Amino acid sequence: MIIGIPKEIKDNENRVAIAPAGVRAFVNSGHQVLVQSSAGLGSSLTDQEYLNAGAVLLDESEDIFQKAEMILKVKEPLPSEYKLIREGQIIFTYFHFAASRELTQAMIDSKSICFAYETVETDDKALPLLAPMSEVAGKAAGHLVAYYLALPYGGRGVLLGGVPGVKPAKVLVIGGGNVGTNAAKIAAGIGANVIIFDININRLKYLDDIMPKNVNTLISNHFNVEQEIKEADALIGAALIPGAPAPKVVTEEMVKMMPKHSVIVDVAIDQGGCVETSMPTTHANPTFVKHDVLHYCVTNMPGAFAQTSTFSLTNNTLPYALEIAQKGYQKAITSNNALGKGLNIIDGKITYKPVADTFDYDYYPIDKIFKI
Numbered sequence: 001m002i003i004g005i006p007k008e009i010k011d012n013e014n015r016v017a018i019a020p021a022g023v024r025a026f027v028n029s030g031h032q033v034l035v036q037s038s039a040g041l042g043s044s045l046t047d048q049e050y051l052n053a054g055a056v057l058l059d060e061s062e063d064i065f066q067k068a069e070m071i072l073k074v075k076e077p078l079p080s081e082y083k084l085i086r087e088g089q090i091i092f093t094y095f096h097f098a099a100s101r102e103l104t105q106a107m108i109d110s111k112s113i114c115f116a117y118e119t120v121e122t123d124d125k126a127l128p129l130l131a132p133m134s135e136v137a138g139k140a141a142g143h144l145v146a147y148y149l150a151l152p153y154g155g156r157g158v159l160l161g162g163v164p165g166v167k168p169a170k171v172l173v174i175g176g177g178n179v180g181t182n183a184a185k186i187a188a189g190i191g192a193n194v195i196i197f198d199i200n201i202n203r204l205k206y207l208d209d210i211m212p213k214n215v216n217t218l219i220s221n222h223f224n225v226e227q228e229i230k231e232a233d234a235l236i237g238a239a240l241i242p243g244a245p246a247p248k249v250v251t252e253e254m255v256k257m258m259p260k261h262s263v264i265v266d267v268a269i270d271q272g273g274c275v276e277t278s279m280p281t282t283h284a285n286p287t288f289v290k291h292d293v294l295h296y297c298v299t300n301m302p303g304a305f306a307q308t309s310t311f312s313l314t315n316n317t318l319p320y321a322l323e324i325a326q327k328g329y330q331k332a333i334t335s336n337n338a339l340g341k342g343l344n345i346i347d348g349k350i351t352y353k354p355v356a357d358t359f360d361y362d363y364y365p366i367d368k369i370f371k372i
Contacts, residue, residue: 001031001032001069001070001324001325002031002032002033002034002067002068002069002070003026003031003032003033003034003068003069003070003071003072003321003325004033004034004064004065004067004068004070004071004072005017005018005023005033005034005035005036005039005055005064005071005072005073006036006039006061006064006065006071006073006081007036007037007038007039007061008039008042008073008074008075008303009061009078009080009081010075010076010078010299010300010303011282011283011284011300012282012283012284012300012303012304013042013074013075013300013303014042014043014303014304014306015042015043015074015075015302015303015306015309015310015313016039016040016042016043016045016074016306016310017072017073017074017093017313017314017317018033018072018314018317018318018321019040019043019045019310019311019314020040020045020049020050020052020053020055021053021314022314022318022321023035023050023053023054023055024053024054025318025322026054026321026322026325027053027054027055028054029322029325029326031325032056033054033055033056034055034056034057034058034063034064034067034068035047035050035055035056035057035058035064036057036058036059036060036061036064037057037058037059040310042306043306043307043309043310043311044306044307045310061081061084062084065081065084065085065086065089066084066086068089069089069090070089070090070091070092070321070324070325071085071089071090071091071092071093072092072093072317072321073091073092073093073094074093074094074300074303074313075093075094075300075303076093076094076095076096076100076103077091077093077103077106077107079102079106082106082110085107085110085112086110086112087110087111087112087347088111088112088113089110089112089113090112090113090115090324090329091107091112091113091114091115092115092117092317092320092321092324093115093116093117094116094117094118094133094270095107095114095116095117095118095344096116096118096270096271097114097116097243097344097345097352097355097358098243098244098245098271098272098354098355098358099245099270099271099272101359104345104350104355104359104361107344107345108345108348108349108350108361109348111347111348112345113329113343113345113346113347114343114344114345114346115324115329115339115342115343115344116243116342116344116352117129117130117317117342118130118242118243118270119242119243119341119342119344119352120320120338120339120341120342121242121338121341121342122337122338123337123338127178127242128316128338129316129317129320129342130178130242131178131316132309132312132313132315132316133302133309133312133313134177134178134179134182135178135179135182135312136301136302136305136308136309136312137179137182137267137301137302138178138179138180138181138182138183138185138186138238138267139182139183139185139186140301140302140304140305141179141182141183141186141236141238141265141267141301142182142183142184142185142186142187142189142190142236143186144265144296145160145169145171145187145234145236145263145265146160146187146190148234148263148265148287148294148296149169149233149234149263151261154261154263154287154289154294155261155262155263155294156233156259156260156261156262156263157261158233160187160190160191160192160234161190161191161192162191167193168191168192168193168214169187169192169193169233169234170192170193170194170195170228170231170232170233170234171184171187171192171193171194171195171232171233171234171235171236172194172195172197172225172228172229172232172234172235172236173187173194173195173196173197173235173236173238174197174220174225174235174236174237174238174239174249174250174274174275175196175197175198175220175237175238175239175240175249175268175274176196176197176198176200176203176204176207176217176238177198177203177238177240179236179238179240179267179268180196180198180236180238181196181207183236183238183267184196184207184211184215185211187234187236188211188212188214188215189212191214192214192234193214193216194211194214194215194216195215195216195217195218195228196211196215196216196217196218197217197218197219197220197224197225197249198217198219198220199219199220199221201219204217204218204219220239220249222251225249225250225254226254226257229250229254229255229257229258230257230258230259231259232258232259232262233259233262233263234262234263234264234265235250235258235262235263235264235265235275236264236265236266236267237249237250237264237265237266237267237268237269237273237274237275237278238267238268238274239268239274240268240271241271241354242354243344243352243354243355244271244354244355244357244358245271245272245358246268246269246271246272246273246274247274248273248274248275248276249274249275250264250274250275250276251276252276252277252291254276255275255276255277255290255291255293256291258291258293260292260293261292261293261294262293262294263293263294263296264277264278264293264294264295264296264297265296265297266278266295266296266297267301269281269297269298269299270299270300273297275295277290277291277293277295278295278297279295279297280297280298280299281295281296281297281298281299282298282299283298283300283303283304286298320336320338320339320342323336323339324339329343330370333366333370334370340366343366346366346369349362349364349369350362350363350364351363351364351365351366351369353365
């Protein structure tokens with residue numbers, strides 16, 4: 001199979017879909033890998049490293065899309081890339097379809113084969129390709145609230161960990177999954193008082209056991225969030241429904257209750273955000289203020305930590321991408337249930353129900369399309 005790795009074009013997206021080690025694995029398995037020149041520079045990976053691994057370098061993304069049978073990306077295709085995607089071409093990336101009707105319709109119209117990293121799901125409900133970037137984004141969120149709480153950057157002038165004789169910041173984490181757990185670890189490690197909210201009592205029991213004493217857990221409901229948000233210095237949004245829009249756990253009225261110049265970092269913004277006042281932002285313009293609360297809602301947070309993120313992403317996506325290349329996508333999804341759940345759109349048909357439900361489109365179960 002011919003594998004294409006175009007350079008990412010989203011604002012300040014410095015990750016690349018595969019590291020040279022991944023290229024070598026494809027080449028050793030008999031596949032050809034086309035990499036756009038300078039695609040890895042943002043992750044401190046040179047063109048020569050890709051050449052040494054066996055890649056073929058091409059200067060233009062148009063040539064990559066034209067020649068490749070499977071495109072590996074990090075972020076969703078942008079409008080300028082829609083026209084480059086052709087019928088029957090496999091696109092394997094973070095799509096986050098539920099956040100964009102335009103993107104969903106464009107991929108339907110292209111009749112391409114769309115595998116979404118974020119919906120690849122194993123039988124034990126784990127999300128192995130979302131997890132590595134969730135870890136990065138969660139840890140980054142803990143650092144970001146510490147940074148933006150500083151007065152010159154729009155915050156309340158509260159030091160996250162406090163000092164002797166002065167209480168630390170109070171940080172709410174909405175969601176106790178991968179993002180929320182990592183965010184809480186960082187915030188608590190710096191010394192903040194952290195409250196993690198989740199709807200799953202068993203998850204809260206687990207977190208209560210493993211977290212330090214400055215982390216408390218609460219069941220997530222309107223009343224509890226409303227009570228705690230009134231004194232919150234910062235809030236980290238980390239609620240997730242795989243493949244579907246994030247639930248709006250924090251209402252606009254709750255945001256109005258927050259102290260002036262408090263900080264929200266909504267990591268769930270990739271799926272629309274779990275705070276009602278959130279709107280997508282970029283690394284170039286990462287924040288805005290609404291109701292005197294600073295919001296950080298960058299849709300590709302791990303792109304700021306490209307070197308770490310690229311290697312982590314390759315470690316996790318490579319086995320799945322290799323399986324598609326080795327077997328072809330039909331046999332791959334037949335033998336691997338997790339990959340089957342990653343298939344979102346094929347030949348203009350939506351095969352992932354949460355995406356179809358989001359936009360009220362027809363849903364086509366893959367077992368009705370293929371014999372699984």
